[in-house]
Amino acid sequence: MTVTTRFAPSPTGLLHLGNIRTALINWLFARTNNGKFILRIDDTDTERSKDEYVSKIKYDLEWLGIDYDETFNQSSRFDVYKERFESLKDQGRIYPCYETPEELERKRKLQLAAGGKQVYDRSALKLSDQEKRGFESEGRKPHWRFLMKSESIKWNDILKGDIEIDLTSLSDPVLFREDGVPLYTFSSAVDDIDFNVTNVIRGDDHTSNTAVQIELINALDKNNLIFAHHALLKASSGDKLSKRDNVISIESFRDLNIEPLAILSLLATIGTSNSIELKDSIDQIINEFKIKTISTSPGRIETDLLNALNRKLIQNYDFDTVKDRLEKVDKKIDEKFWTAIRGNLNTVEEIKQWTDIVYDSKIIEPKDKEFISTAIDLMPEEPWDDDTWDQWTSAIKEKTNRKGKELFLPLREAFTGVSQGPEMKKLIQLIGRDKIIERVKL
RNA sequence: GGUCCCUUCGUCUAGCGGUUAGGAUAUCUGGUUUUCAUCCAGAAGAUCACGGGUUCGAAUCCCGUAGGGACCGCCA
Missing domain, CATH: 3.90.800.10 (Glutamyl-tRNA Synthetase; Domain 3)
Incomplete structure (x- = not known):
């Protein structure tokens, strides 16, 4: 018997961290057992179900890389x-x-x-x-x-x-129902039987319901299902996760430019005994999956973890991985630009801040004009390379006797307008000599 | 009110009768000769919810209490 699991969302809202975790667990269970994963759209309640949500659910799954071997709508099975x-x-x-x-x-x-x-x-x-x-x-x-x-x-x-x-x-x-529409308890049991589902893995909110469904399945056929109920996730506030809680919807994270792998890494580790860490790939998540590591006590999900995982992930992206996306931000971003900046980004699209700093002609008025003036006088002629910054700042150091933060921070602020960012030796090469002269108001 | 479940560092957790109660993450300190990030090293952080019982010995087994969660729908 082929191991078969299913994910059966009702298209009445967006997928969020809580229900996508259930989907992921079912998918991982099928994939690690050489089994089959079915997406069943639970749309028997035709009034509340919306096509819009069906496509959003499918898009979210695709975006995350959770594929399915079979899908159907329950509304197509009213006759059965x-x-x-x-x-x-x-x-x-x-x-x-x-x-x-x-x-x-x-x-x-x-x-x-x-x-x-x-x-x-x-x-x-x-x-x-x-x-x-x-x-x-x-x-x-x-x-x-x-x-x-x-x-x-x-x-x-x-x-x-x-x-x-x-x-x-x-x-x-x-x-x-009075209007002849079958309810979840029934359609779910019938479909689990007809589609040879072997393992039902779902949230703890279904535990009592499972008893009812076993009784029903025994009346219909014979229960061979193996059940697993995982604890529900709570929001970081301690509140229950809600379908209407858009801040944790997959769509909202996508809009914030969070990467799918960051979300999957979090979901594969939170509420389990696994280390909370970024996974290299979805294959690694599959290889490491063990259902028994999932906890039965309800835990909180800290969305800060997601940002940290995302940062870690994108900071190692090669240029080719993000080339198309960077082009949409600014066509001028090349490999050199990306490699110089990536270590300081929270999201890929955040690189916009740095194209602004590098390419815009915003005038910066330094606090310490005398010092900056000295620095500009000592600025080497182009071409510049990775050694230029060291040579230049050594010269400034010698002339002004400044060192450490006193030396570097005013330069950074004068040339970029902000007090933090990528390595200056890379950054000045991107900005260029002319732009520095043009920008600094003495 | 009923039924079922849960309770170990801030957070996620390991632990299955004898452990200095382990790890991850977050935090702090030092280093990587500016910041941020990364990386490395280190530190701090847990009266194992509480009370009782069993035992030579309990985070671990039993009972009770408290707190939390889920469900009790012509929703899923």
């Missing part, structure tokens, strides 16, 4: 769900319910006030045929619940160990 629905009905495992959402809400409040279980009371099970006809003649349409028979469900969770859930503490799940 209907078929399975009939067979469950024949078995007497699903029953029609006529309560309105308001009535159910009222029941829950009553149960809460009474301090009892907030579980559906199965009163629809006791309805006589006549009562049912009564509701129908009122124009009510039934929604359908699955009758759970087991008292408890046990499974061995790859990450959490032996789990036993008391099914009587959970409501019989609604499988089909």
